[in-house]
Amino acid sequence: MKTEARPSVGAALERVEGVEKVTGRARYAYENFPDELAYAVPVQATVARGTVLAADVDAVVRLPGVIAAVWHGNAPRLAPADNAELAVLQSDRVSYRGQYVAVVVAETLQCAREAARLLRIDYDAEPHDVELRADHPEMYRPDRVNAGYPADTELGDPDAALAAAPVLVDATYRTPAEHNNPMEPHATVAVWSGDGLTLHDSTQGVSALRETIAPLFGMPPENVRVISPHVGGGFGSKGAALPPVVLAALAAKHAGRPVKLAVTRQQMFAVTGYRTPTIQRVRLGADTGGRLTAIVHEAFEQSSRLREFAEQTTTPTRVMYAAPDRRTAHRLVRLDVPTPAWMRAPGEAPGMFALESAMDELAVACGIDPVELRIRNEPAAEPESGLPFSSRNLVACLREGARRFGWAGRDPTPAARTRGRMLVGTGVAASTYPVYRRPSRASARCDPDDRFTVRIAAADIGTGARTILTQVAADALRVTPDRVRVEVGDTALPAASLAGGSAGTASWGTAVVRACEALLEELDRRGGDVPAEGLEATADTAEEVGEQPEYARHAFGAQFAEVGVDLDTGEARVLRLLGVFAAGRIVNPVTARSQFVGGMTMGMSMALLEESVMDHEFGDYLNHDLAQYHVPTAMDLPDVQAYWIEEDDPHLNPLGAKGIGEIGIVGTAAAVANAVHHATGVRVRDLPIRLDKLVR
Amino acid sequence: MNGETDITGADGVPDPVTADLRLSVNGVPRPVTVDTRETLLDTLREHLGLTGAKKGCDHGQCGACTVLVDGRRALSCLTLTVTADDVEIVTVEGLADGDALHPLQAAFIENDALQCGYCTPGQLCSAAGALAEAADGWPSAVTPDLSAPPRLDETEIRERMSGNLCRCGAYPGIVAAVGQVAR
Numbered sequence: 036m037k038t039e040a041r042p043s044v045g046a047a048l049e050r051v052e053g054v055e056k057v058t059g060r061a062r063y064a065y066e067n068f069p070d071e072l073a074y075a076v077p078v079q080a081t082v083a084r085g086t087v088l089a090a091d092v093d094a095v096v097r098l099p100g101v102i103a104a105v106w107h108g109n110a111p112r113l114a115p116a117d118n119a120e121l122a123v124l125q126s127d128r129v130s131y132r133g134q135y136v137a138v139v140v141a142e143t144l145q146c147a148r149e150a151a152r153l154l155r156i157d158y159d160a161e162p163h164d165v166e167l168r169a170d171h172p173e174m175y176r177p178d179r180v181n182a183g184y185p186a187d188t189e190l191g192d193p194d195a196a197l198a199a200a201p202v203l204v205d206a207t208y209r210t211p212a213e214h215n216n217p218m219e220p221h222a223t224v225a226v227w228s229g230d231g232l233t234l235h236d237s238t239q240g241v242s243a244l245r246e247t248i249a250p251l252f253g254m255p256p257e258n259v260r261v262i263s264p265h266v267g268g269g270f271g272s273k274g275a276a277l278p279p280v281v282l283a284a285l286a287a288k289h290a291g292r293p294v295k296l297a298v299t300r301q302q303m304f305a306v307t308g309y310r311t312p313t314i315q316r317v318r319l320g321a322d323t324g325g326r327l328t329a330i331v332h333e334a335f336e337q338s339s340r341l342r343e344f345a346e347q348t349t350t351p352t353r354v355m356y357a358a359p360d361r362r363t364a365h366r367l368v369r370l371d372v373p374t375p376a377w378m379r380a381p382g383e384a385p386g387m388f389a390l391e392s393a394m395d396e397l398a399v400a401c402g403i404d405p406v407e408l409r410i411r412n413e414p415a416a417e418p419e420s421g422l423p424f425s426s427r428n429l430v431a432c433l434r435e436g437a438r439r440f441g442w443a444g445r446d447p448t449p450a451a452r453t454r455g456r457m458l459v460g461t462g463v464a465a466s467t468y469p470v471y472r473r474p475s476r477a478s479a480r481c482d483p484d485d486r487f488t489v490r491i492a493a494a495d496i497g498t499g500a501r502t503i504l505t506q507v508a509a510d511a512l513r514v515t516p517d518r519v520r521v522e523v524g525d526t527a528l529p530a531a532s533l534a535g536g537s538a539g540t541a542s543w544g545t546a547v548v549r550a551c552e553a554l555l556e557e558l559d560r561r562g563g564d565v566p567a568e569g570l571e572a573t574a575d576t577a578e579e580v581g582e583q584p585e586y587a588r589h590a591f592g593a594q595f596a597e598v599g600v601d602l603d604t605g606e607a608r609v610l611r612l613l614g615v616f617a618a619g620r621i622v623n624p625v626t627a628r629s630q631f632v633g634g635m636t637m638g639m640s641m642a643l644l645e646e647s648v649m650d651h652e653f654g655d656y657l658n659h660d661l662a663q664y665h666v667p668t669a670m671d672l673p674d675v676q677a678y679w680i681e682e683d684d685p686h687l688n689p690l691g692a693k694g695i696g697e698i699g700i701v702g703t704a705a706a707v708a709n710a711v712h713h714a715t716g717v718r719v720r721d722l723p724i725r726l727d728k729l730v731r
Numbered sequence: 732m733n734g735e736t737d738i739t740g741a742d743g744v745p746d747p748v749t750a751d752l753r754l755s756v757n758g759v760p761r762p763v764t765v766d767t768r769e770t771l772l773d774t775l776r777e778h779l780g781l782t783g784a785k786k787g788c789d790h791g792q793c794g795a796c797t798v799l800v801d802g803r804r805a806l807s808c809l810t811l812t813v814t815a816d817d818v819e820i821v822t823v824e825g826l827a828d829g830d831a832l833h834p835l836q837a838a839f840i841e842n843d844a845l846q847c848g849y850c851t852p853g854q855l856c857s858a859a860g861a862l863a864e865a866a867d868g869w870p871s872a873v874t875p876d877l878s879a880p881p882r883l884d885e886t887e888i889r890e891r892m893s894g895n896l897c898r899c900g901a902y903p904g905i906v907a908a909v910g911q912v913a914r
């Protein structure tokens with residue numbers, strides 16, 4: 036067999052599932068139709084705290100078309116869960132408004148919906164507390180924050196350094212709760228057969244979902260199969276198992292029928308996670324030349340009564356700038372609210388809004404250009420750990436971005452430029468995101484027709500994973516990509532880490548390379564002969580990933596924004612957004628650009644549009660649909676450009692790639708807010724930047 | 732809101748009312764019996780095996796369910812199926828001519844106008860409808876001269892496509908793809 040080809044990594048290969056997606060043939064979770072299918076429609080709690088006293092399920096099962104109605108009084112028992120959110124219908128407690136308290140199964144969607152609407156539930160309501168305040172008496176320090184970081188860190192004597200600093204910035208920033216809102220609502224088709232369960236689910240990780248679901252139902256993982264070839268976006272919200280998938284499996288079990296359950300857009304605001312609101316105090320001490328002497332960054336956030344989720348908001352501050360005396364801290368309060376969870380760049384997205392806004396305030400205070408200020412505070416090694424960076428090209432990104440954006444000669448005076456009836460201004464901020472890599476398995480197979488199949492239980496949630504793994508495999512096998520087929524999204528494939536932490540390419544790519552190498556070795560041993568039944572090799576990267584040497588591994592970037600603020604209405608619009616990123620080797624420039632641009636678009640929307648408003652009276656998110664929770668349309672960002680600096684970093688993985696899925700959203704909101712300050716002279720420290728905050 | 736109506740048995744709730752219809756979808760007659768409460772989106776997806784049209788919100792807020800009804804854009808989640816028995820419905824599955832992709836479909840792939848793909852069928856049907864509207868001289872909110880035939884420049888395309896949300900942020904590709912076909 037012939038194994039020679041030009042490198043595919045770095046080439047602009049078209050998305051391999053493109054035709055399936057544009058023809059409507061790509062099948063998403065809800066679009067599966069097992070025999071005897073029934074429809075499940077959940078019922079949500081209408082109190083924010085209390086107990087369920089009764090549910091009139093007997094009346095509902097007499098309604099036309101209804102097969103079953105399940106509440107905690109008759110629900111199948113689940114094994115105890117580490118995550119109390121997953122103990123669905125296991126007790127009478129209501130821990131947040133919108134929590135699932137019952138589910139109706141019927142022959143048709145219409146009948147199920149009608150019955151769910153009519154199901155009478157009586158509650159004993161208790162007074163609730165849903166308001167995040169920094170001075171909440173129940174604020175506490177979590178043991179660790181998300182991704183395993185320590186809650187607090189301290190070096191030197193930051194309080195003394197702040198007291199002695201010639202220039203001081205001390206400001207409090209707020210970011211609202213935000214909901215991921217992937218276009219495809221979470222959905223599950225659950226099918227029991229014998230003692231096994233098949234889930235067609237919209238998930239970012241089939242392997243992880245199986246590991247979570249199986250023990251809940253008292254089964255070994257191999258009795259559960261999760262299938263998820265196409266996922267309509269997730270942005271973190273389909274990363275961990277959530278109540279709806281458990282509810283679907285439970286309803287199917289109780290009804291003795293396969294069921295399908297789709298979360299409605301409105302329900303998504305309660306049961307599918309969200310980004311915690313944050314209150315952040317940042318204090319920067321500097322000399323008059325803008326060199327930082329002290330950094331203190333403290334974050335106050337919320338979680339639910341059911342589960343501790345502590346967003347790692349101040350962790351980017353541990354990485355960004357040099358300063359001898361420094362402290363970061365996280366405080367958490369448990370409220371009668373849904374559990375927050377991962378949303379694109381948890382930690383970095385809200386944390387860098389605060390830090391990079393504060394850096395802009397420092398630039399203004401010192402009279403130094405904000406690009407130059409960041410360059411002056413570039414550290415030689417990771418500031419808190421002292422570890423060397425595997426590569427760090429923030430300065431190169433800032434310089435390249437400034438050149439492309441036309442930053443040179445910018446007049447820093449605020450509120451000094453108009454264009455028509457608009458005040459215009461420009462702003463800059465830095466981006467960063469850690470490089471993670473997790474163990475995965477993969478197999479590579481060659482058939483006698485010289486076609487290759489690579490199998491890995493990875494997820495393509497729109498990132499282009501299937502496409503870039505095709506390229507990675509083609510190079511490892513030294514063939515053209517048209518001879519490689521990559522299968523993902525099924526627990527029948529070798530187990531893989533979930534799509535999260537921008538770690539897909541690094542984690543899955545390593546496993547795919549190793550499986551392909553093993554296959555080539557085996558082929559070599561056989562003198563290139565492929566037996567009639569084909570040849571297969573597998574790889575498991577647990578050891579390789581566990582043994583990687585210690586480096587500070589992060590991607591960096593610089594974002595530049597131009598905004599216009601309407602002089603009459605105060606409405607701010609982003610006219611132009613330009614980002615330059617340093618994220619290792621870029622495997623596919625087309626899908627990578629889409630990832631960067633998608634992240635930046637969400638960052639623009641974090642700056643100007645997104646806010647889940649907590650209704651203190653009723654205890655739920657008030658604006659729970661797409662008419663009231665605003666995400667960008669094609670009109671909202673007329674000009675967005677992403678560029679990158681190629682890095683050759685030997686300390687990452689066989690691809691030399693860093694993750695790119697999340698960094699695009701990091702820093703964007705600060706760049707926009709800084710531009711709004713430049714345009715208007717108004718410093719908006721609480722997102723989103725709505726017109727009422729600009730009209731005086 | 733659950734819990735508002737007091738029900739004591741099935742007596743108060745009538746059996747579902749159904750209607751026999753002869754839909755025409757993608758040029759094919761599709762006889763179907765539907766619950767009169769059913770939306771065209773649910774009929775397409777749950778009864779006719781046409782899962783190309785997507786449900787993003789079920790409330791007319793996202794555009795994922797966009798299909799063409801007699802050549803015009805329609806939100807199938809806001810269309811009761813019983814109102815659609817004497818019209819010609821085209822879904823994303825009906826855009827291509829056999830294996831030959833519709834020019835919009837090819838342009839979407841070429842411009843990477845999709846990521847997760849969930850908004851894509853709605854974007855495509857909406858784009859096809861928008862091109863037809865412009866060809867018929869319909870102005871949009873940003874058309875500068877209402878007396879002249881509209882010219883589909885970038886701003887016109889952005890405006891005319893603004894009813895279709897894409898959370899992945901594939902808008903630059905979408906706008907480029909529609910522009911490529913409009914020219």
Ligand code: FES
Nearest residue numbers: 789791793794808
């Ligand atoms: S599903 Fe019809 S507009 Fe969203």
Ligand code: FES
Nearest residue numbers: 846850897898899
């Ligand atoms: S491609 Fe994912 S929502 Fe548009």
